[in-house]
């Protein structure tokens with residue numbers, strides 16, 4: 001077990017070095033983008049909009065924007081780090097070692113979470129310039145952020161395992177994650193939608209993540225927080241298992 | 256004890272290509288073992304299977320008595336591998352690459368640092384420890400991979416063409432280094448295209464071709480099999496065509512150079528006396544090719 005912990009630590013250390021080595025690509029862009037969102041949607045447009053529930057538009061979208069950055073960055077980190085390790089073949093360093101697959105998955109996922117949550121934290125700091133968010137239930141907010149980051153890091157890893165060329169690492173983020181996030185209630189409350197679209201939105205897992213996180217701050221949510229939590233736990237288990245199966249079968253890693 | 260035992264190993268790639276067709280191999284602990292074969296023979300495939308990078312289609316592999324199907328992690332701990340192609344992240348620093356590899360084998364940070372320093376110093380890379388791998392020269396990259404392969408002190412070290420693209424001086428340095436490792440009792444398996452290298456280093460040699468071992472003996476036995484030897488003679492004056500005689504064949508290469516091939520039964524003395532009788536004065540003489548190379552060609556073309 002001690003041996004596995006050392007392996008795990010080594011992978012995490014490598015991932016952290018990578019994140020900070022290319023901080024211009026990993027940490028700065030999301031903060032700039034999200035600052036722009038705050039300025040444009042929060043200040044410029046938001047000031048023209050009426051409140052959602054009891055909250056100003058700015059405080060309504062702030063948790064969603066933070067969560068959006070956590071989602072994209074967790075995913076981006078594992079997919080690009082794992083794909084690059086395959087591309088440069090240094091993944092072989094791990095494959096030839098006795099490190100078990102669950103440690104490999106956990107190591108990369110911790111790297112994804114480190115970036116996702118760091119960016120989330122930086123974006124939260126930026127949000128303080130624009131809005132003072134109340135804190136309704138901190139543990140719920142923290143739990144949602146951790147689980148969401150975990151789930152998207154796992155998903156990014158699966159993408160990294162399958163990716164064969166550089167284009168493959170941006171297909172899912174562009175065509176799946178970004179649309180689902182934008183439609184996931186970052187900018188609006190799904191309760192404002194027509195009944196039909198509300199039902200459709202409930203099929204979007206990101207709705208649950210964003211609302212759960214927002215609940216932690218504002219105490220309001222379009223969905224039941226427990227359902228959101230159950231869903232996240234389900235995805236965590238399912239995606240972790242999927243990663244293990246893919247690595248065991250050697251998909252994308254062993255010929 | 257056997258360091259490695261391979262029985263009836265087959266590999267069919269997804270493309271349908273049969274790279275290994277029943278490889279049998281035994282390597283005793285302490286051996287310095289050479290695995291030779293032309294391009295595409297299946298050397299890297301065999302090593303890939305032993306180190307888990309390639310899945311086998313059929314057959315059995317045991318490392319120090321541990322069947323890889325039963326306990327691959329335990330087997331992997333005993334193996335260190337230096338691959339044919341660069342497989343480190345070019346952005347990472349030399350020291351990080353080596354210590355992190357030690358970490359993957361579960362070595363504590365102290366031991367990892369100590370071993371990394373030991374091997375980076377021995378391989379002349381300690382001064383480059385904070386350099387990103389992409390800034391190393393080709394020879395340094397090879398040595399980096401050797402240090403990385405040794406950092407967990409494996410009992411079996413497998414090197415896939417470690418001296419490809421390394422200059423002569425550095426190659427000799429590497430040979431000394433590998434011989435020292437071997438003297439310390441480490442089992443070494445090496446593939447190479449430089450037959451001189453195998454002849455210098457290895458005490459046992461196997462030859463693989465088309466995914467099958469076609470020869471596996473001690474180096475001396477292998478060389479004893481070699482029936483013919485070729486020399487190149489530089490003559491003091493220009494020579495005409497020299498008639499071949501029983502057991503000795505002559506070939507004129509240029510005005511003053513003769514190539515002579517003799518069978519084992521013939522002595523070198525008889526060549527000299529024959530040439531003396533023809534009034535040919537020999538200034539110098541050298542082996543034409545590496546002897547192993549000749550044997551190699553004979554076996555592969557069989």
Ligand SMILES: Nc1ncnc2c1ncn2[C@@H]1O[C@H](COP(=O)(O)OP(=O)(O)OP(=O)(O)O)[C@@H](O)[C@H]1O
Nearest residue numbers: 255268270272274293294295296297298299300301
């Ligand atoms: N991933 C792969 N898919 C299909 N065929 C492969 C694959 N890898 C290797 N081969 C084929 O298997 C055969 C053996 O390759 P291998 O790399 O084991 O040769 P080798 O003996 O190491 O050659 P070299 O001396 O050139 O390194 C070759 O014909 C090669 O084309």
Ligand SMILES: [Mg+2]
Nearest residue numbers: 298299339415
């Ligand atoms: Mg090869």
